Amino acid sequence: MKNILVIGSTGQIGSELTMKLRREIDGGTVVAGYIPGSEPKGELLSSGPSEIADVRDGAALAHIVGKYKIDTIYNLAALLSAVAEKKPLMAWDIQMNGLINILEVARENTCAVFTPSSIGSFGLDTPHKNTPQDTLQRPRTMYGVTKVATELLSDYYFFKYGVDTRAVRFPGLISHVTLPGGGTTDYAVEIFYAAVKGEEFVCPIKPGTYMDMMYMPDALRAAVEIMQADPQRLRHRNAFNIASMSFEPEQLAAKIKEYIPTFKMRYEIDPVRQAIAESWPDNMDDSCAREEWGWYPAYDLDATAVDMIAALRQKLL
DSSP states (O other): OOEEEEETTTSTTHHHHHHHHHHHOTTSEEEEEEOTTSOOOHHHHHTSOEEEOOTTOHHHHHHHHHHHTOOEEEEOOOOOHHHHHHSHHHHHIIIIIHHHHHHHHHHHHTOEEEOOEEGGGOOTTSOOSSBOSSOOOOOOSHHHHHHHHHHHHHHHHHHHHOOOEEOEEEOEEEOSSSOOOSOGGGHHHHHHHHHHTTOOEEEOSOTTOOEEEEEHHHHHHHHHHHHHSOGGGOSOOTTEEOOOEEEOHHHHHHHHHHHOTTOOEEEOOOHHHHHHHHTSOSSBOOHHHHHHHOOOOOOOHHHHHHHHHHHHHHHHO
16 A cells, blocks of 8 residues: 555544554645535544545546556445445445446456445344354445445455455444444443543443443554555455454443443333344454454453543543
């Protein structure tokens, strides 16, 4: 990777990934792609070039790729799970029609492409405990359907055209930098904000509902390392299970109370988010990622809680 386009650079993942790449990629250019209304600000704007990059406009993407001699595209454009259920046709347009445009541009310009998948690509019939790398994927959400289709289409372009497509299945992501935008696992971020501000947290997910989660520094590192991995070692490509920690709301609340003893939580279950959560794995088997490109997580629940609380105290108080 030398010249990189990050599409969705102002989102929860993209805003942090763009800055990480700009710090770590020597002698290259990292372009922050965005859509009107979500323009880069602050350091994200000042630290490198930015361009309007709507995945539904293939000609505009091709222009950016040519202008900056892009060799790697990070495609982070998506509606998250709960939002996608409210706007399924828009989700399909962005996540599938947009992906076709990106893959075509990549095919014509010899670019590598990272388009993440998710724990949302699984379904009720998938084994929920120690979910295998290769298993049944029959999701019943538009978000999940597009993620399975993304995996298949990315593989198709690799086997048919030789496009260097690679991806990971992200768990729920926890970050103190950018607020999430409508995902089922967002409660695991929102709970920290409430705790640090001294507010009672109203949890939309039932106690006992386990889901895979990951602290953002691990997720960013995975996104970079998979694209730097030796292609000869990759038996899988789209997409690798990666895992870090799995917990349910009571465990997370108890961990926070270790550091903020006055914290309180009550439940008001969101039936849409709860139904989605129950269709997702409790925890994934990430042994293939560990074997094929050396994946490992650096943060467990305790390390995540300590860092999140410290960062949010500095940010909010």
